[in-house]
């Protein structure tokens with residue numbers, strides 16, 4: 023194994039555990055975070071100064087503005103021959119922009135979709151990587167350290183942007199799978215005939231066509247709170263479902279399941295449905311059907 027030195031920016035739930043896993047594999051990681059409690063160095067400038075060239079810096083901060091400002095700062099601090107990896111959940115079109123901006127100065131850029139959540143430290147992180155072969159090859163020892171053991175869990179998916187595009191589609195599938203389990207759970211709860219829904223879910227964990235890690239996590243959640251009574255039926259989204267639907271439109275690919283699962287989250291944020299008020303009003307107008315008054 024070739025021991026490498028890596029700069030890692032962003033030491034939150036994902037980045038902090040990734041630093042640990044890469045160190046466990048024998049590499050040197052110098053981490054920077056705005057939170058001094060988590061950080062190994064006091065500033066980005068210090069981080070860059072501590073690394074020997076040609077440097078490799080992995081960025082693990084929220085997508086959008088935070089990633090853009092780190093890339094801008096790195097553009098000012100790094101030199102030709104260095105490489106930047108964006109391992110956050112960035113939109114794949116941002117990767118093309120970042121590769122162009124950094125490439126103009128001779129700095130390499132690689133995008134890495136990372137999946138594994140809080141379990142990644144123990145189980146490894148699945149990596150979907152995009153970029154030129156020369157830059158991707160340089161990162162191999164780090165990818166090896168992060169990926170799960172075994173033959174799968176790593177792919178060089180294509181050119182810059184392909185890693186995050188693949189991760190975006192992965193997350194679109196994640197939305198639809200979660201929605202399907204959630205709908206099945208609600209229907210089982212509603213049926214008089216089924217007396218123990220949690221045990222039905224548990225029984226599906228082995229031998230069925232629908233067994234999966236998400237199903238295992240659903241059972242864990244039901245073990246903590248059998249009827250999910252402690253939670254409000256409200257789901258946020260971080261953007262990847264929306265980008266997946268936008269990409270489907272750009273490519274004229276029908277995505278009914280993923281689109282419906284995204285819209286179900288939007289519906290979860292309404293206490294009352296404006297569109298259903300209109301449906302009620304129209305049924306009342308054309309058929310005199312009964313309506314309920316607003317509370």
Ligand SMILES: O=C(CO)[C@H](O)[C@H](O)COP(=O)(O)O
Nearest residue numbers: 111137193258259260261262
């Ligand atoms: O990458 C992930 C898991 O694979 C994230 O947990 C996921 O992006 C969360 O997305 P959202 O907030 O839109 O549900």
